[in-house]
Amino acid sequence: MPNFPIDRVRKRFPALKRTHNGKQVVYFDGPGGTQFLDSSIEAVCGYMTRGGANLHGNFPTSYETEALMTKAREDIKVLFNAPNHDVAFGPNATSMMFHTSRALAREWKEGDEIILTELEHHSNVDSWRTAAEDKGVTIKYVPFNTETLTLDLDVLPELISPKTKLIAVGSASNCIGTITDVKFVSEQAKKVGALLAVDAVHGIPHMYVDVQDLGIDMLFSSAYKFFAAHVGMAIICKDLFERLEVYKVAPAPDDIPDRLEIGTQNHEGIPSISEAIKFIASFGEGPTLQEQIISGYEAIEDYENSLADYIRDEMQEMDGVTLYQASDDVPKTPTIAFRVEGITPRDFCIRMCEEHGVFIAEGHFYALTLAEKLGLANSGSFIRAGLAPYNTLEEADRFLDGIRAIMT
Numbered sequence: 067m068p069n070f071p072i073d074r075v076r077k078r079f080p081a082l083k084r085t086h087n088g089k090q091v092v093y094f095d096g097p098g099g100t101q102f103l104d105s106s107i108e109a110v111c112g113y114m115t116r117g118g119a120n121l122h123g124n125f126p127t128s129y130e131t132e133a134l135m136t137k138a139r140e141d142i143k144v145l146f147n148a149p150n151h152d153v154a155f156g157p158n159a160t161s162m163m164f165h166t167s168r169a170l171a172r173e174w175k176e177g178d179e180i181i182l183t184e185l186e187h188h189s190n191v192d193s194w195r196t197a198a199e200d201k202g203v204t205i206k207y208v209p210f211n212t213e214t215l216t217l218d219l220d221v222l223p224e225l226i227s228p229k230t231k232l233i234a235v236g237s238a239s240n241c242i243g244t245i246t247d248v249k250f251v252s253e254q255a256k257k258v259g260a261l262l263a264v265d266a267v268h269g270i271p272h273m274y275v276d277v278q279d280l281g282i283d284m285l286f287s288s289a290y291k292f293f294a295a296h297v298g299m300a301i302i303c304k305d306l307f308e309r310l311e312v313y314k315v316a317p318a319p320d321d322i323p324d325r326l327e328i329g330t331q332n333h334e335g336i337p338s339i340s341e342a343i344k345f346i347a348s349f350g351e352g353p354t355l356q357e358q359i360i361s362g363y364e365a366i367e368d369y370e371n372s373l374a375d376y377i378r379d380e381m382q383e384m385d386g387v388t389l390y391q392a393s394d395d396v397p398k399t400p401t402i403a404f405r406v407e408g409i410t411p412r413d414f415c416i417r418m419c420e421e422h423g424v425f426i427a428e429g430h431f432y433a434l435t436l437a438e439k440l441g442l443a444n445s446g447s448f449i450r451a452g453l454a455p456y457n458t459l460e461e462a463d464r465f466l467d468g469i470r471a472i473m474t
Contacts, residue, residue, distance in 0.1 A: 089423030176202035237269030243401035252281035295335030374400035
């Protein structure tokens with residue numbers, strides 16, 4: 067295993083002390099939401115303890131709320147290297163996608179086209195699909211290759227036309243971990259002046275997502291996937307943001323990013339995002355926050371992928387276990403989707419929890435089309451184990467021993 071300060075990391079997550087049926091819990095459910103960082107918890111509690119307030123008040127707690135939100139926006143722009151974008155907050159990434167799609171669709175007309183994919187979490191499908199259907203816009207799909215477990219991006223140039231207004235793609239599959247070549251998609255989109263929307267919810271806990279380098283116009287993420295509170299984010303190119311005609315109440319501010327922030331935000335949760343970003347940067351080096359974030363991600367990726375590779379290698383030797391993963395040359399997040407012969411995904415997860423104290427999840431995880439294409443949607447879909455930087459080699463062995471015991 068690579069040199070990684072795992073003991074120091076684990077001290078930062080209070081939930082890791084939890085036990086279940088006499089065993090210390092192993093949290094392998096990171097793709098559904100990571101555990102909370104101690105300083106993120108303190109940020110939430112600190113805000114509520116000092117006194118909260120809504121915005122636009124002429125008193126200290128209102129000023130402080132505005133300042134904390136401003137700091138979080140600036141930190142998020144550094145996290146994604148998005149100086150030419152602005153950041154809007156909301157309940158979750160799905161809500162932000164639906165808000166944004168409705169606003170953007172006001173520019174579309176019958177005969178326009180958008181391109182979606184068969185690999186996505188459906189938040190990055192149905193938000194755009196339903197808006198397109200309302201406007202009579204043609205919808206095309208990049209197919210999912212069931213042999214390679216990747217998107218068939220070779221057909222993308224054939225799908226694109228001068229009528230293409232938007233391409234929506236995920237940075238990585240929340241179900242099988244496949245990382246998509248977003249830069250290639252961006253290059254194709256720019257040839258016809260189409261906008262690129264990227265769902266980075268699953269990718270950002272594990273890897274650096276550079277909005278500028280990848281040419282992303284709109285990016286969506288959720289902070290509870292990377293150690294902070296339940297806050298959604300839309301990071302949108304300022305030029306585009308300024309022209310979005312958002313559905314909102316008439317008296318609400320029309321400035322950006324306020325126009326997309328429907329209703330009062332999670333003011334106590336937003337400061338926790340800055341703490342999570344600081345945590346990622348703490349693994350890195352360099353004089354600037356951005357340099358620390360980039361090298362911090364490198365350290366996290368190296369550690370998580372080493373653990374995931376070990377687990378995958380061991381599982382491949384087990385009779386009766388089917389792994390759903392792309393080939394070794396395809397980059398992946400440390401997310402492992404599988405099935406076990408002779409037991410339903412739900413029953414397997416229950417036994418892993420009750421007998422071994424390992425928390426893993428089952429289902430299609432809203433990547434419904436993916437499960438349908440693989441013929442699994444009507445039989446429980448997948449079992450999914452996902453790693454975070456607080457997981458250990460000992461926990462990996464407990465997980466593997468659990469699989470062997472259940473199969474005996």
